[in-house]
Amino acid sequence: MNEDYLIEMANDIGSFFAAGRDPAAAAAEVATHIRRLWDPRMRRQIIDCWRTGHGGFSDVARAAVATLAAEHKPAA
Amino acid sequence: MYAINYRDLGTPPATSPGTVEVEIDAVRITVPEGTSVMRAAALAGTRVPKLCATDNLKAFGSCRLCLVEIEGRKGYPASCTTTVTAGMKVRTSSEKLTQLRRGVIELYVSEHPLDCDGCPADQHCELQDMAAAHGVTRSPFADDGRHAGHPFDVVGAAPAATDSSNPYFNFNPELCIVCSRCVRACDETQGTLALTIEGRGLASRVSASQSERFIDSECVSCGACVEACPTAALSEKSLVKAPRPSTAVTTTCGYCGVGCSLEAEVSDQQVVRMVPNRDGAANQGHACVKGRFAYGYATHPDRMTKPMIRARINDPWREVSWDEAIGHAAREFRRIQQQHGKYAVGAITSSRCTNEEVFLVQKLVRAAFGNNNVDTCARVCHSPTGYGLKATLGESAGTQAFASVQKADVIMLIGANPTEAHPVFASQLKRRLREGAGLVVLDPRTIALVRTPHIEANYHLQLRPGTNVAVINALAHVIVTEGLTREDYVSARCERDSYATWKKFVTEPRNSPEATEADTGVPATLLRQAARLYGRAGNGAIYYGLGVTEHSQGSTMVMAIANLAMATGNLGREGVGVNPLRGQNNVQGSCDMGSFPHEFSAYRHVSDPGVRASFESAWGVKLEAEPGLRIPNMFEAALDGSFRALYVQGEDIAQSDPNTQHVVAALSALECLVVQDLFLNETAKFAHVFLPGASFLEKDGTYVNAERRISRVRKVIEPLAGLGDWEATMQLSNALGYPMRYSHPSEIMAEIARTTPTFAGVTYEKLDRLGSLQWPCTDAAPSGTPTMHVGEFVRGKGKFFVTEYVPTRERSTARFPLLLTTGRILSQYNVGAQTRRTANVAWHPEDRLEIHPHDAETRGVSDGDWVGITSRAGETVLRATVTDRVQPGVVYTTFHFPESGANVVTTENSDWATNCPEYKVTAVQVVRVERPLDWQQRYRVSRDAKPPSAHPAAATSA
Secondary structure, rough: HHHHHHHHHHHHHHHHHHHHOOOHHHHHHHHHHHHHHHOHHHHHHHHHHHOOOOOOOOHHHHHHHHHHHOOOOOOO | OOOOOOOOOOOOOOOOOOEEEEEEOEEEEEEEEEOOOHHHHOOOOOOOOOOOOOOOOOOOOOOOOOEEOOOOOOOOOOOOOOOOOOEEEEEEOOOHHHHHHHHOOOOOHHHOOOOOOOOOOOOOHHHHHHHHHHOOOOOOOOOOOOOOOOHHHHHOOOOOOOOOOOOOOOEEEOOOOOOOOHOOOOHHOOOOOOOEEEEHHHOOEEEEOOOOHHHHHOOOOOOOOHHOOOOOOOOEHHHOOOOOOOOEEEEEOOOOOOEEEEEEEOOOEEEEEEEEEOOOOOOOOOOHHHHHOOOOOHOOOOOOOOOEEEEEEEOOOOEOHHHHHHHHHHHHHHHHHHHHOHHEEEEEEEOOOHHHHHHHHHHHHHHHOOOOEEEEEHHHOOOHHHHHHHHHHHOOOOOOOOOHHHHEEEEEOOOOHHHOHHHHHHHHHHHHHOOOOEEEEEOOOOOOOHHHOOOOOOOEEOOOOOHHHHHHHHHHHHHHHHOOOOHHHHHHHHHHHHHHHHHHHOHHHHHOOOHHHHHOOOOOOHHHHHHHHHOOOOOOOEEEEEHHHHOOOHHHHHHHHHHHHHHOOEEEEOOOEEEOOOOOHHHHHHOOOOOHHHHHOOEOOOOOHHHHHHHHHHOOOOOOOOOOOOOOHHHHHHOOOOEEEEEEEEOOOOHOOOOHHHHHHHHOOOOOOOOEEEOOOOOOHHHOOEEEEHHHHHEEEEEEEOOOOOEEOOOOOOOOOOOHHHHHHHHHHHHOOOOOOOOOHHHHHHHHHOOOHHHOOOOOOHHHHEEEEEEOOOOOOOOOOOOOOOOOOOOOOHHHHHOOOOOOOOOOOOOOOEEEEOOOOOOOOOOOOOHHOOOHHHHOOOOOEEOOHHHHHHHOOOOOOOOEEEEOOOOOEEEEEOOEEOOEEEEEEOOOOOOHHHHHOOOOEEEOOOOEEEOOEEEEEEEEEEOOHHHHHHHHHHHOOOOOOOOOOOOOOO
């Protein structure tokens, strides 16, 4: 899928959860949201974007995807 | 004339809890206090003669036929306008009464010919019945003992001609007895006030608007007047040549989310007439121009009735048997899964199909495909409602019954246009507004309810598209900072911490009306007044539509609405609530049935091991624990090659989904697209297998409307293509090797009830007995739940969310200086596949672009000019309507015709939580052009040509 589209979606989720929360809590909410609503292929791809150091992530989205990456083995 | 099987009790029921006993013709009966003598008599089994009375209109007392004798009273009071008193003794027949009534009938007959043969109302005319019952065959008051001619003849005017301008009904003033039932129906039932009696004495006649033809008047063609007419003065054209309907089947309308209960009157497998069911709990005996009249699409020559296949999308279609089509689809799906993995296929369920059909499609995906790639068209309309209300209140549904609006003191209408999109609910709403309830409208456009006969909104907050969240945060700011919250309610029923955080957030000065005014365009003073009106209401009710959900912050806005309702204590009783007005007939049901890729039925996440285990046990297969693809994700995955086959039941994604160019590219990339639909729709252009669908008249099942009401859909005629949609899905599953064996949809409902807690108590038998019921229907609430969250929220404590306003990326710029927003019109329905194939095109033959006079002038655009509309996604051309309904800087269009290409210009921007597209905000430029684009002109030409391999249905069903 289009990487920019996925990262934009993650950033938008981050914008919602960042409000009224500290960064760690916000990142945890974003990770939960993505885990519960995104198809695994989308999650794998955004984790790959994070692993390759894609520059488009917001801070909250980057921290959330880092959490997801820790749960996943690198793509084969 | 009213429904063939209806027994009219003459006047509306009294609502008083007290009762009185009366004696009518020596029969004792106990009735509620305030009941009319006429109604009490009817309940006691006696039908008092009448013409101007009918039980869904207030008593009028004009025809003087319903006279009775009451012991101890002088004269002959009208039984419709006389209420019963304790111990009253009434005689409904006597020699004197008969003599008086005969005299009245003779006067009527002098004005109304008794040439009943061939009259559309013959055998069903109340005047004919009254004349026959009193032995009147001629009038002594007319020259030749028959008809003296229309009163206009007397004064030398031209005889009044029949008005046939409305496509569905005639008005023949010659047959009018001036009983005013039509006028009262337009006032009381519909609330449009389009009709009046003009002239005086013998020259009195019914007039639409200012003596205009019906089609040119304010009439909205709801048909309430036609149903109310006791003669054939107003009568359906469908009755003119058709055989008399012999039976009536109670079913549910297949159009919008109001879910009107209708009586389909049938003769020889042909629907002759559709009449609203007076006992229908949602519609309360009313219908609109779509539900009552626009059912002809079901037998339109464009209906597809043969399955078809083709190897490539540029090949011609080949008609095949059901077995061959289903077998081909199943082989393709299995081949693709073998080559590309089990996650490479999926399905889309339809909000137009029944719960039973939707349940089967999602079961097919989860059990037979072995993945969770199932989504529904609610993705593109109300998915944020599901997400937002679940998060805050605990249940993904509206909180009230429609009838609740009659107890609302202040109504806040946000991003919804009920008089166009939910007309029957709009009539109920207008009734309450005319009684004096306050109204706040939040809409970028001046919708009809801002100012309409006898109704004017207290405040119209005409915000800029895309600034909903800023406006509602400002409303919350006023309510919190001016002490209008209900602290007792919140502390008893909501999470303390989340409330404190929210309160602190909305209190921040940046959320004040003064601070947000620059962004929203809503004057701070006006917003403060509106907030006070809602905050101080005894019962404040919020109704909202797609103007809330179809935004990049759709889910945020739904949560903000729930926050506001909780903070003001406006949830958990009648007259209040958070009420999403659902677009399609079964949006709520299709969501309830587990159509989302992450949820089983009743909104239970696929990762929940207990829920999964219950379905694994019921279905005998191992189920996937990971969420699947949503519709926009399916398109992305199709373009990257990881998704290659799709089964679409009853949805036209190529027309209805945003950024058409993108959707077309995705659909073209699929190796196998199976489309099941009534018509060869836009999506079918990219299909390899076409399965002919069945209309709502052709199958049994249930729909769930916007108030969670489960209503039966009953088979009226046999499926034109031989199979109901549920039968086709079942065959596909069997061909895939996952057996499904149901002999009737009631068996599917039994499985839904076994596996879905909120539907646990639902059976077809109970629905037949109760008419309808609102889920949750459980052991604790066996007759359903009209009002939710009574005493406690479904999630326990209500949860507040901080709703930061994040401006959409879609902003007006120098290149695209205007904001385009979209909506619906009364006579047409969504992509128009149904209504475009009916006479409803008389009111709306094309989509137009509304543009403010200022924006039009600076572009040299006049009313009716062609204008090009360009966004970063695409370009289309429409005719312009110059109007100040839209504000400067905003343009608006409907999307009922495919050649309009409204979605060619909308973008892939979507709600952050659910991917619901941002249809309501697209930055565009508008310029005057000479003609439509080439593709639009080609479309107009090809639309008139027959599809290559179409197999037309018979004009009437066989």
